[in-house]
Amino acid sequence: MYRTSQRRQSGSRAPLIALAVILIVLIAVLAMRGGSSSQPVSARPLAVLTLASASAAHASPTISIVATKPQFEFGESVGGTSQGDRFAAATTWNPGVQQAVVRVWSQHKGQNWQFVQPVLPAGFHRSYDPTIATTSNGTVVVGAGIDLNKRLYCIDGGSVAITRFTSPESSKTRVIDDRRGTGTFDDRPTVAAGIGNDVWAGWSRGIAAHACETVGGTDQIQIAFSHDNGQTFGAPVTVPSRGANFGVQIAPIGSADAYITWAQIIPGNTLNVLVAEIRNGKLVAAPQVIGTGIPLPASLNGASFPLFTAPSILIVNRRPGVAWPTYSGGVSRITVALPNAARTGWNTTTIAPSPGNDDLLPAIGILPNSTVLLTYAVHVASNDAVGYESRVIGATADGTGITASAPTQIRAPIRGPGFHELGELSQLSPNGSTLSTAFALGGATRSQLVFATWGP
Numbered sequence: 001m002y003r004t005s006q007r008r009q010s011g012s013r014a015p016l017i018a019l020a021v022i023l024i025v026l027i028a029v030l031a032m033r034g035g036s037s038s039q040p041v042s043a044r045p046l047a048v049l050t051l052a053s054a055s056a057a058h059a060s061p062t063i064s065i066v067a068t069k070p071q072f073e074f075g076e077s078v079g080g081t082s083q084g085d086r087f088a089a090a091t092t093w094n095p096g097v098q099q100a101v102v103r104v105w106s107q108h109k110g111q112n113w114q115f116v117q118p119v120l121p122a123g124f125h126r127s128y129d130p131t132i133a134t135t136s137n138g139t140v141v142v143g144a145g146i147d148l149n150k151r152l153y154c155i156d157g158g159s160v161a162i163t164r165f166t167s168p169e170s171s172k173t174r175v176i177d178d179r180r181g182t183g184t185f186d187d188r189p190t191v192a193a194g195i196g197n198d199v200w201a202g203w204s205r206g207i208a209a210h211a212c213e214t215v216g217g218t219d220q221i222q223i224a225f226s227h228d229n230g231q232t233f234g235a236p237v238t239v240p241s242r243g244a245n246f247g248v249q250i251a252p253i254g255s256a257d258a259y260i261t262w263a264q265i266i267p268g269n270t271l272n273v274l275v276a277e278i279r280n281g282k283l284v285a286a287p288q289v290i291g292t293g294i295p296l297p298a299s300l301n302g303a304s305f306p307l308f309t310a311p312s313i314l315i316v317n318r319r320p321g322v323a324w325p326t327y328s329g330g331v332s333r334i335t336v337a338l339p340n341a342a343r344t345g346w347n348t349t350t351i352a353p354s355p356g357n358d359d360l361l362p363a364i365g366i367l368p369n370s371t372v373l374l375t376y377a378v379h380v381a382s383n384d385a386v387g388y389e390s391r392v393i394g395a396t397a398d399g400t401g402i403t404a405s406a407p408t409q410i411r412a413p414i415r416g417p418g419f420h421e422l423g424e425l426s427q428l429s430p431n432g433s434t435l436s437t438a439f440a441l442g443g444a445t446r447s448q449l450v451f452a453t454w455g456p
Contacts, residue, residue: 042253042315046338047370049394049403059454060408061390066105066113066438066449070095073447075305075421076102078132079438080429081453082140084109085168088438088451089119089130089142093420100420102127102144105449106168113451119163121175125149127161129424133193134431140165141199141230143191148180154212158185160203164230176201176224176233183208187219187246188310188424191230194252199230202248202260205238214298214308215244221262223250225281239276241287242266247310247425251320256281259320261313263295271295273311273324290337290346296327300358302381304417307332310425312363314372319343323362323374326350332358334376341399349402351391356381359389365428365435367392373428373435373454375410384416388439411439411450418442 066088067074076091086107091100102119119142120127126149133141141162148157157180163173179185189203201224206216222236239245243266252258257279264272273291277284296307311324319339326335333353337346351374353359360377367373372393379386388410396403419442428435434455441448 041366041368041370043318044370045317045341046372046395046402048397049371049392049405050397061410061452061454063410064107064113064451066107066451067115069447071418071444071447072420072442074440074442074449075419076129076423077438077440077449078130078427078429079436079451080132080134080140081431081434081436082134082138082165085140086436086451086453087132087140087142087165087168088113088449089132090438090440090449091128091130091421099149100126100128102130102142104142104163104165106165107451108168114168116165116168117163117171119144119161119173121146121161121173124157124159124161129188131190131427132429133191133199134429135193135199135229136196137229138166139229141191141193143189143201145187145189145203146175147185151212155185155187156211157181158187158211160186160189160201162191162201162230177203177222177236179205185211186222187216188248190249192250192252192258194258195255197227197229198252198255199226200224200250200252200258201226201233202250204246204248214306215246215265217244219244219246221245221248221260223248223260223278225256234281237278237281237283239283239287241274247308249311249313249425249427251313251315253315253318259313259315261311261320261322263309263311263324265295269294271309273322275320275322290322291324291326291335291348293326293328296325296332300332300379300381301330302384303358303379304384305419305422307360307422308424312425312427314364314366316366316372317343321346321364321372323364325360325362332360334359334362334374336362336364336372336374336393336402336404338372338393338402341395347395347400347402349404351404353378361423361426363426363428363437364393365430367435367454368433374404375426375428375437377422377426378413380413384418385413386416386418386422386442387411387413410452411441414441414443416443418444418447
């Protein structure tokens with residue numbers, strides 16, 4: 001919200017009153033300046049990005065090693081911060097055993113990283129697809145998909161759990177949507193922090209007959225809402241849309257208000273990327289398609305792990321911006337769509353990888369200078385290696401397009417094979433003026449979980 005200080009005038013001739021008027025005007029001017037600089041970055045228009053400003057804006061992140069394990073152990077990673085503590089979560093696979101369990105690590109005020117706990121409620125036997133958010137009171141919420149692990153490549157009894165961390169030593173795990181015995185299943189969950197005590201959760205829901213499909217042909221997006229920092233959730237809202245729907249991400253903009261984005265596959269193998277708006281906990285209009293193409297194939301050239309197409313979302317000037325992988329010419333590229341200056345549509349650009357590479361798992365977040373940080377995985381087909389890069393995204397000077405900086409390497413690719421799954425989406429987690437995430441590295445000799453932070 002923009003806040004404009006009220007102007008004050010006075011016609012008094014008394015020196016003391018005149019001095020008071022000067023002080024009032026000075027305070028008002030300072031308040032106006034302070035109000036401008038203290039606006040939430042999501043409320044500001046996208047900043048113009050030039051070659052000079054790209055260099056100044058794109059500082060390398062602070063990196064720390066969370067854990068190092070044997071080959072194939074890590075995948076599907078997220079990270080966030082709270083009150084001096086850092087949290088990283090990843091799906092882990094025990095060596096030689098393809099049984100996935102989401103595990104959480106924490107780092108307390110710069111001390112060594114410590115394993116905290118798995119996210120696996122009693123009665124369930126597998127967890128996967130971690131997601132993370134930090135609420136306004138500092139609670140860290142880690143979400144995960146959970147199931148009964150009856151069949152290796154099927155989601156039997158798939159449900160959604162969250163673990164709330166009020167500190168690294170204090171946590172509580174609960175199931176927020178239990179599908180056991182219902183003839184349906186949940187998959188690919190997400191969480192997001194809203195205003196005040198609000199926590200959002202989303203997932204896709206399918207019928208049991210589709211539990212062994214990569215994406216169930218009739219999967220529908222579900223959105224649930226909590227007013228008490230994720231302690232309780234209301235009944236989820238279904239976002240009706242044709243075809244197979246998955247990979248939902250949520251960007252709250254107010255109390256019970258948010259934009260959401262997800263991927264949709266319809267007959268003919270067409271991929272749509274959609275955006276919808278929720279107001280007062282209800283869908284206000286039909287979802288809008290902002291991008292279309294074809295989904296990534298099950299395995300890209302040279303990749304030893306499966307791949308998926310899922311978007312990332314942020315808010316710029318109270319409008320949604322989205323990034324997603326685009327498959328064209330046998331190569332995975334990153335497409336970014338950000339609000340145009342008129343706030344009526346989107347400016348779009350597609351970023352091509354270096355020859356022989358594929359760019360995957362885009363995540364976007366807004367930086368304090370009102371440019372966008374884009375991170376993504378880089379897969380090198382020649383040796384099945386995976387590394388990570390970032391770019392800064394901004395507006396062109398005339399406001400009619402968007403521009404991107406040259407890539408900055410976050411982590412060099414490690415020669416593979418190294419993953420059971422690299423992941424389906426990535427998140428840049430905001431907390432104050434910082435953005436954080438965790439990256440899973442996998443190679444023929446080791447797996448590594450790395451935490452990265454941009455900001456002060």
